[in-house]
Amino acid sequence: MIEYDEIENRMVLKLVYYGPSFSGKTSNLLSLHDILDREGRGDLMVLDTKDDRTIFFDLLPFFLTAPSGLKIKLKVYTVPGQVKHDATRKAVLQRADGVAFIADSQISEETNNFESFKNLENSLTFVGLSIEKIPLVIQFNKGDLHNIISEVDIGRVWKPTGIPIFLASALYGWGIVETFSKLVGLTYDYIDKRYRLKQDHGLDIETFVQKLTCRSEEREQGGNG
Amino acid sequence: MRKDQEYKCNHSIEYVVGCEKSLREIIREDEMMPLLKGAVRAGAAAVKIVDSEGGILWEYVDTLNKGVFSEKLPLHLEGEIAGHIVIKGEKETNLKGLSELLLYTVKIVMNNNLKRMLTAEIHTTVVNQSYEELLETNRRLKISEKKYRELAGSLEKKVQERTEELKMANVKLIQQEKMASIGQLAAGVAHEINNPMGFISSNIGTFRSYAESLVEFINAQSEIIESFNPTDAIEGLKEKRERLKLDYILEDIKELIKESLEGADRVKKIVSGLKGFSHIDEGDKAIIDINEEIERTLHVLTHEIPEDAEIIRDFHSLPGFTCNPAVLCQVFLNIILNSIQARKKGLKFVIRTGCEDEIIRITFSDNGPGIPKEIRNRIFEPFFTTKEIGKGTGMGLTVVYEVIDAYSGSIDVESQPGKGTTFNIVLPLGKNAKIR
Known part of the structure; x- marks a missing residue:
């Protein structure tokens, strides 16, 4: 958690999209930005400096208020996937409340996925977090491509970890909100244990997830109906 | 918690990426004031930016002008309403356009500044972290260098020790060799002495029995001669016997042979001692x-x-x-x-x-x-x-x-x-x- 201020009644959470380079982390945020409702969501900030990729990362902020008046800001970050930007990854990962690991479904990328996941484990340890405890989901992106790892194989390798797995295509927008919803839900459970969001702030998990993942068309439909 | 955050965000170079910032922190006075002045010059009577609580952050008022109409637009920061733009003027139509223009401009300034701040924030964090990592690497290298130094130092000592041991083993070996060759020499000498000693003692033994026979015969001769009592012959023999010290000789022969045999026996013993000592057998x-x-x-x-x-x-x-x-x-x-x-x-x-x-x-x-x-x-x-x-x-x-x-x-x-x-x-x- 980046910040919790009892007097200001304010909480700032951080989610991080992690994964090997070009697995589609930014595409995930872009897709979320497109699909989700503008209400309570800030603009996507893309820090894409051409010369220095060290500070290449994206930020998609969300904002909601609990019935108690508790203001919750949720900042979703991506990290650069290139091996050499390890320091940036560690910097962004500091005080994270949840991680979405975006893997590349292509068969040729299997090794990179493993290496990146190993790197995530190390980085988490480095910033004092535990991969066992932190809310974590895995998404196999680029599901629209051919030459991809089969669902059976993915399940065989990753299921034993007990981490929720999603197949997705950021390009076509499927599986993206599902991944995000699950991560947000897990993060709620994680935070609720300590900050009693439901008990003290009247914010239950359904509302929390729904507020953060409200699709633009749902609102329009809801508005019309 | 708040204090800690402020400390982290403002006073220390240690950042947590994503620290919250207020509008005041994001936009500087000299960036905002020209925008507000511009709006007033374009026809507004008063312009102010207030925070979410309604407190005035920035304000510019044209004292000559008294606005009757007002427009209020929310200013979003990362999805949250961080404040409002409040603009007053005499003409309503003018105000709406002005306020939207101002809002848009403020947003651009805000986003640009935010980007810059985030970039600086992450850059500082990365640099600090890299520096910390370098320090850690340096510390580890120093430890390992120390270890190798110690190892090198003790290596010299170990080599010295081993050299001493080898030297000692070598001397011991030489000593043993020496002992072994002395033993062999002794055994050889013993063997060589043994042979002549064998026939010497055997011969002396034979000589003893010979001498006994001779003595017996001489004594017998003397008795016979005496029994005939030929005085002259006896005298002659007596004289000769005395001259030859025969009585002494006859006594001494026994003694000499006894001593010789004893001597030979001693030689034997020494030889067998040498043999035993060298344990050649x-x-x-x-x-x-x-x-x-x-x-x-x-x-x-x-x-x-x-x-x-x-x-x-x-x-x-x-x-x-x-x-x-x-x-x-x-x-x-x-x-x-x-x-x-x-x-x-x-x-x-x-x-x-x-x-x-x-x-x-x-x-x-x-x-x-x-x-x-x-x-x-x-x-x-x-x-x-x-x-x-x-x-x-x-x-x-x-x-x-x-x-x-x-x-x-x-x-x-x-x-x-x-x-x-x-x-x-x-x-x-x-x-x-x-x-x-």
């Missing part, structure tokens, strides 16, 4: 009587032992001890030689042996000058000698120690300077001997 391992071995060693040293030396043997019967006899004899030889060399006149040397509870105890005591206390714990060290350079190898007692140790035994020394020295050797019976 027995190979490496034998069951021996330690008392006999000590006796043998003393025998070999007969000529080294001063004439006036008093050697007291307090031997008790011992069970057989399995060992390499030559090696054990060397132990006794080295200890006895040390005592002999330490006192030339009036040496009193006591050797005591005994066995109790499967343990053989041997004690060598002399009344020599003793060993000074300061060197007493060094006497078993290799190359340690009190003799002149070139006289002693410094290996004598080292060999003693090594041999006793090899048989799982122990040796200690008691000494009183001016009074004497005692070596106590303990040898356990049984099968725990480390060498053959």
Whole structure:
């Protein structure tokens, strides 16, 4: 958690999209930005400096208020996937409340996925977090491509970890909100244990997830109906 | 918590990426004021930016102008309403356009500043982290360097130690070789002496019986001549007998032969002693009587032992001890030689042996000058000698120690300077001997 201020009644959470380079982390945020409702969501900030990729990362902020008046800001970050930007990854990962690991479904990328996941484990340890405890989901992106790892194989390798797995295509927008919803839900459970969001702030998990993942068309439909 | 955050965000270079910032932190006064002035110049009466609580952050008022209409637009920061733009003026239509323009401009400034701040934030964090990591790497390298230094240092010491050991082993080997060749020489000499001694003693034996026959015959002759009583002849014979000192000769022949035989016997004994000492016939391992071995060693040293030396043997019967006899004899030889060399006149040397509870105890005591206390714990060290350079190898007692140790035994020394020295050797019976 980046910040919790009892007097200001304010909480700032951080989610991080992690994964090997070009697995589609930014595409995930872009897709979320497109699909989700503008209400309570800030603009996507893309820090894409051409010369220095060290500070290449994206930020998609969300904002909601609990019935108690508790203001919750949720900042979703991506990290650069290139091996050499390890320091940036560690910097962004500091005080994270949840991680979405975006893997590349292509068969040729299997090794990179493993290496990146190993790197995530190390980085988490480095910033004092535990991969066992932190809310974590895995998404196999680029599901629209051919030459991809089969669902059976993915399940065989990753299921034993007990981490929720999603197949997705950021390009076509499927599986993206599902991944995000699950991560947000897990993060709620994680935070609720300590900050009693439901008990003290009247914010239950359904509302929390729904507020953060409200699709633009749902609102329009809801508005019309 | 708030204080801690402020500290982290504002006063320290340590950031957590994503720290919350207020509008005041994001936009500077000199960036905002020209925008507000511009809006007033474009026709607004008053413009202000308020925070979410309604507190005024920035304000610009045209005192001549009194606005009746007002427009209020929310200012979003990361999805949250962080404040409002409040604009007042005389014409309503004008105000709406102005406020939207102002909002849009403020947003651009805000987003640009945010990007810059985030970039700086992450850059600083990365640089700090890299610096910390470098420091850590440096620390680890220093530790490892220290380790290698120590290793290198101790390596030198180890090499020295090993060199000493090798030197010692080499000297020991030379000593053993020497002993072995002395033994072989002794055996050879013994063998060579044995042959002539064989026929010498045999011949002397034969000569004795011859002489006995001769004496008997001469005596018989004398008796017969006397019985005839030929005075002249008797006188002549008597005179001749006296002149030839025959009576003396007849007596002395016996004595001479007896002494010769005794001498030959002694030679035999020495030879067999030499043979025994070199154990040329027995190979490496034998069951021996330690008392006999000590006796043998003393025998070999007969000529080294001063004439006036008093050697007291307090031997008790011992069970057989399995060992390499030559090696054990060397132990006794080295200890006895040390005592002999330490006192030339009036040496009193006591050797005591005994066995109790499967343990053989041997004690060598002399009344020599003793060993000074300061060197007493060094006497078993290799190359340690009190003799002149070139006289002693410094290996004598080292060999003693090594041999006793090899048989799982122990040796200690008691000494009183001016009074004497005692070596106590303990040898356990049984099968725990480390060498053959």
